[in-house]
Amino acid sequence: MSRFAALFLLGAVAFAGLPARAATVLAGAVEQGSLVVVRTAPGAKAALDGENLPASPDGVFAIGFDRDHGPTSKLVVTLPDGRVETKTLAVAPRAWQIQRIEKIAPALVNPPPEALARIRREVAMKAAARPNDTPQEWFAGHFIWPAKGVISGVFGSQRFYNGEPKNPHYGVDVAAPVGAAIVAPAAGIVRLAEPDMYFEGGLVFIDHGQGVISIMMHMSRIDVKAGQRVAQGDPIGAVGQTGRATGPHLHWAMVWREAHIDPSLLVPGVSAAGAVSGAAVGGD
Numbered sequence: 001m002s003r004f005a006a007l008f009l010l011g012a013v014a015f016a017g018l019p020a021r022a023a024t025v026l027a028g029a030v031e032q033g034s035l036v037v038v039r040t041a042p043g044a045k046a047a048l049d050g051e052n053l054p055a056s057p058d059g060v061f062a063i064g065f066d067r068d069h070g071p072t073s074k075l076v077v078t079l080p081d082g083r084v085e086t087k088t089l090a091v092a093p094r095a096w097q098i099q100r101i102e103k104i105a106p107a108l109v110n111p112p113p114e115a116l117a118r119i120r121r122e123v124a125m126k127a128a129a130r131p132n133d134t135p136q137e138w139f140a141g142h143f144i145w146p147a148k149g150v151i152s153g154v155f156g157s158q159r160f161y162n163g164e165p166k167n168p169h170y171g172v173d174v175a176a177p178v179g180a181a182i183v184a185p186a187a188g189i190v191r192l193a194e195p196d197m198y199f200e201g202g203l204v205f206i207d208h209g210q211g212v213i214s215i216m217m218h219m220s221r222i223d224v225k226a227g228q229r230v231a232q233g234d235p236i237g238a239v240g241q242t243g244r245a246t247g248p249h250l251h252w253a254m255v256w257r258e259a260h261i262d263p264s265l266l267v268p269g270v271s272a273a274g275a276v277s278g279a280a281v282g283g284d
């Protein structure tokens with residue numbers, strides 16, 4: 001459209017005296033596994049599917065949609081002047097791969113009884129490191145890939161370990177050599193930095209604000225500490241094969257509150273090679 005035509009249209013809209021446009025704008029596609037940034041009036045309140053979200057003085061909210069989210073979602077924004085905007089969002093469904101991982105040590109698929117106390121302790125540790133109310137909006141900028149490599153496992157695939165159906169794969173796997181650099185995909189605060197977790201091996205949580213948390217697994221080295229502030233691109237450690245992993249790779253997961261988010265939707269496509277079979281180059 002020519003600049004003249006655009007100006008003409010703007011003029012026409014102003015002339016027609018249309019009501020002010022909605023105060024709330026969503027950035028990003030609403031689909032299973034997606035994280036969407038909501039921008040509305042400063043001081044507004046928001047609720048998604050009946051759950052109140054923490055206040056954002058700037059009117060910027062993160063909302064996310066789990067892998068298994070149903071077909072619709074309801075966003076209610078209460079503006080500072082009392083007006084209420086209600087949006088019924090269509091959550092686009094996605095198709096998921098089937099992935100079979102063989103030759104995993106049986107003790108890691110079905111942990112032995114003597115490991116249960118340790119696993120319970122680690123579950124509690126992880127839950128405590130996932131605050132929902134960090135006020136910063138680091139999630140609202142763009143993300144970068146935390147490691148360079150081939151994608152060896154995609155988000156959402158239904159996993160079978162040694163033929164046994166297990167939880168879906170809630171992350172994206174980037175195959176890379178042990179020792180390859182891992183950087184922060186966006187700014188945040190490190191909430192967890194543990195070198196030896198039962199399932200995850202070397203594990204780091206980065207809190208990007210409002211319950212948006214990056215989870216980095218199987219690391220061979222961790223160069224950050226809990227409580228540390230990181231900027232986008234800061235080194236946080238190195239790729240490894242620790243915990244339940246079939247080869248050296250980074251497992252990058254993301255959550256928004258309880259929802260599992262697909263990190264690959266937030267970053268530009270990975271260089272050339274594309275997705276390959278999981279077990280061949282290391283997964284989980």
Ligand SMILES: [Zn+2]
Nearest residue numbers: 173251283284
């Ligand atoms: Zn993985």
